[in-house]
Amino acid sequence: MRLASDWIGADVSAVLQLKNVHRSYAGVPALAGIDATLPNDAYVSLLGPSGSGKTTLLRVIAGFEPADGGQILFAGRRIDGVPPHQRGIGFVFQNFALFPHLSVRQNIAFGLESRVVDPVTDVKIVAGRVRDMIALVGLAGLEDRAITQISGGQKQRVALARTLVTEPSMVLLDEPLGALDANLRTRMRGELRKIRERCGVTFLHVTGSETEALAMGDTVLVLDRGRIAQSADAGTLYSRPASPDVARFLNCFNIFSGELADDAFVSPVGRLALGDARQPSAKPAYAIRYDRVSIRPKDAAPAGDEVRIEGSFVASEYSGAAINSFFALDDGRVFEVETHLSHAAPENYEERGRYALVWKKEDSLVFA
Amino acid sequence: MTMAATSQDRPAEAAASQDGKRSDRTFWLLAPGVIWMLLFLVLPIAMMVYVSFWTQTTFKIEPTLTLKSWITFFSSDTYIGALWTTVRIWLIVLVATLVVGYPAALFVGLFVRNKTLSTALLVLCVIPFWTSFLIRVLAWRPMLGKEGAINMILMNLGIVDQPIEVLLFSELSVIIGMTQIYCVFMVGPIAFMLGRIDPSVLEAAQDLGAGFWRIFRTIILPLSMPGVVVGAIFVSVMVLGEFATAAALSGRKVNLLGNIIVTQVGSLKWAFAAVAGVVLTVLMGIVVAALLRVVDLRKEL
Numbered sequence: 101m102r103l104a105s106d107w108i109g110a111d112v113s114a115v116l117q118l119k120n121v122h123r124s125y126a127g128v129p130a131l132a133g134i135d136a137t138l139p140n141d142a143y144v145s146l147l148g149p150s151g152s153g154k155t156t157l158l159r160v161i162a163g164f165e166p167a168d169g170g171q172i173l174f175a176g177r178r179i180d181g182v183p184p185h186q187r188g189i190g191f192v193f194q195n196f197a198l199f200p201h202l203s204v205r206q207n208i209a210f211g212l213e214s215r216v217v218d219p220v221t222d223v224k225i226v227a228g229r230v231r232d233m234i235a236l237v238g239l240a241g242l243e244d245r246a247i248t249q250i251s252g253g254q255k256q257r258v259a260l261a262r263t264l265v266t267e268p269s270m271v272l273l274d275e276p277l278g279a280l281d282a283n284l285r286t287r288m289r290g291e292l293r294k295i296r297e298r299c300g301v302t303f304l305h306v307t308g309s310e311t312e313a314l315a316m317g318d319t320v321l322v323l324d325r326g327r328i329a330q331s332a333d334a335g336t337l338y339s340r341p342a343s344p345d346v347a348r349f350l351n352c353f354n355i356f357s358g359e360l361a362d363d364a365f366v367s368p369v370g371r372l373a374l375g376d377a378r379q380p381s382a383k384p385a386y387a388i389r390y391d392r393v394s395i396r397p398k399d400a401a402p403a404g405d406e407v408r409i410e411g412s413f414v415a416s417e418y419s420g421a422a423i424n425s426f427f428a429l430d431d432g433r434v435f436e437v438e439t440h441l442s443h444a445a446p447e448n449y450e451e452r453g454r455y456a457l458v459w460k461k462e463d464s465l466v467f468a
Numbered sequence: 469m470t471m472a473a474t475s476q477d478r479p480a481e482a483a484a485s486q487d488g489k490r491s492d493r494t495f496w497l498l499a500p501g502v503i504w505m506l507l508f509l510v511l512p513i514a515m516m517v518y519v520s521f522w523t524q525t526t527f528k529i530e531p532t533l534t535l536k537s538w539i540t541f542f543s544s545d546t547y548i549g550a551l552w553t554t555v556r557i558w559l560i561v562l563v564a565t566l567v568v569g570y571p572a573a574l575f576v577g578l579f580v581r582n583k584t585l586s587t588a589l590l591v592l593c594v595i596p597f598w599t600s601f602l603i604r605v606l607a608w609r610p611m612l613g614k615e616g617a618i619n620m621i622l623m624n625l626g627i628v629d630q631p632i633e634v635l636l637f638s639e640l641s642v643i644i645g646m647t648q649i650y651c652v653f654m655v656g657p658i659a660f661m662l663g664r665i666d667p668s669v670l671e672a673a674q675d676l677g678a679g680f681w682r683i684f685r686t687i688i689l690p691l692s693m694p695g696v697v698v699g700a701i702f703v704s705v706m707v708l709g710e711f712a713t714a715a716a717l718s719g720r721k722v723n724l725l726g727n728i729i730v731t732q733v734g735s736l737k738w739a740f741a742a743v744a745g746v747v748l749t750v751l752m753g754i755v756v757a758a759l760l761r762v763v764d765l766r767k768e769l
Contacts, residue, residue, distance in 0.1 A: 185677045188677075197672040214673070
């Protein structure tokens with residue numbers, strides 16, 4: 101499998117290359133040496149907790165803020181120092197930032213008519229391209245509406261159309277679904293991917309939601325404390341996070357700290373048997389996915405290849421297709437188990453009752 | 469079914485009648501304002517219109533209706549001249565406050581992104597108002613006079629040989645004085661509107677490839693127009709009603725409608741003063757109505 105991180109170096113299939121990009125505010129580093137390569141014609145999602153520097157990175161790429169150090173190569177050309185209006189990179193703002201006094205059509209036409217580089221002065225050409233773009237994003241019939249008269253999802257489409265009509269080689273989206281309600285958010289995910297496929301440009305989609313990042317991105321970049329912690333496709337990222345911190349953002353692993361001792365991992369809840377999966381990491385940790393654990397009665401004996409710990413049931417959370425149960429371990433930490441209801445009907449667990457929590461040792465992931 | 473329907477209707481009805489009562493009660497909140505305005509604005513204006521048709525003799529005024537004062541006003545070169553002077557000075561001061569005020573507002577409202585700092589800068593604009601109007605106006609005399617500060621500096625620098633006399637006691641000095649005094653009323657509303665522009669809207673325009681002048685013309689200027697209109701209304705209403713600046717800085721060479729009213733009232737020519745008052749009020753009404761046509765303020769604010 102070819103990961104985005106393999107592409108470091110001058111590569112024709114790369115649209116954007118970041119080399120050791122730094123940015124700090126009043127001495128506090130927001131970006132501490134970003135190295136990344138974004139492939140051409142791909143959907144890349146950038147996942148990071150709040151404060152990880154993801155908006156800063158986007159603003160530096162777009163040129164709204166200067167980088168303190170490092171290089172930014174866009175389509176093979178260095179663009180650090182080039183003003184935003186000459187970069188040819190589209191930006192979709194979290195709050196859409198539409199021009200409030202212009203109609204839908206005028207908003208979309210703005211870039212074509214107003215750009216310094218190669219403006220389109222022929223009214224007919226502008227009208228034609230705006231019409232095509234309106235059809236592409238599905239806004240037909242709303243051309244003459246004022247921005248105040250359309251819904252959130254429609255504003256999102258206008259913001260996207262306004263950027264795409266200028267034919268950028270890359271579009272940066274800053275939490276584009278953050279301002280929409282949950283229902284619309286799910287629908288727009290599919291829309292965004294479809295629109296991108298039709299245009300064939302690279303989208304860099306910033307989000308704080310791990311489900312969104314995994315669902316949207318052909319490649320997912322994980323940003324942690326101003327560095328790229330991992331760059332991988334969604335499947336690899338989900339099953340083999342590169343570090344305990346990445347595993348923690350994904351919000352689907354129980355993580356134990358401790359130490360590796362010969363054939364087992366010594367954690368505060370006891371010795372845990374190891375599988376084959378290892379990730380090199382400075383901080384040793386043992387991780388097991390929520391959905392790989394099964395809950396058994398306390399006295400059920402584990403099979404030979406299984407790891408068993410005990411916990412007392414605290415609460416469970418029903419989310420339609422799955423149910424998440426929370427157990428308190430002996431050292432006080434909370435252990436989460438996700439049970440898919442297609443496999444079994446939900447069981448009722450006794451509050452504060454003791455249960456065995458069991459998983460196959462092959463399913464565990466060890467960082468050491 | 470019926471039972472359910474009625475029991476559902478009842479709270480709705482109760483709520484509706486409560487709403488009715490509440491709007492009856494809230495209506496009374498308007499009462500003090502309405503009474504005040506009726507007694508001290510509408511009634512005096514009606515009175516002014518009425519008095520303008522009274523018969524004026526040298527020493528007294530009688531409530532016998534006549535058009536004489538109106539005819540005299542519109543056939544006198546002095547009064548018509550005052551009307552045109554008022555209109556001319558109003559237009560010049562309006563343009564001057566806009567030319568001086570808009571860039572300042574642009575700086576305070578758009579380029580100073582620190583809210584505290586921009587508020588502090590606006591407060592700086594208001595500092596001249598901490599002294600009385602008369603002192604502010606009269607302070608221009610030692611500045612603009614024949615041996616005033618500006619002439620002294622120009623002569624010492626060798627830019628002029630003779631003091632520039634037109635600086636004081638001329639229309640120019642009235643315009644300089646009024647622009648300085650009323651400029652802040654232009655800066656305030658414009659800076660407020662500019663401050664409300666979302667910075668990401670301007671970044672979006674930049675990102676779409678537009679340069680500064682294009683962004684200014686197509687985004688910033690249209691979005692600040694409500695501020696310009698409100699500022700223009702403030703300045704217009706105040707300049708049109710002016711008399712003190714003209715009296716203090718023109719040496720009685722510039723007569724505005726306001727000065728005419730003051731003189732006529734001073735010599736107890738009430739009917740005449742009333743005619744000038746009605747003309748001035750109508751003029752202001754036309755100006756404000758025209759300015760409101762430029763931008764739909766209800767939509768924009």
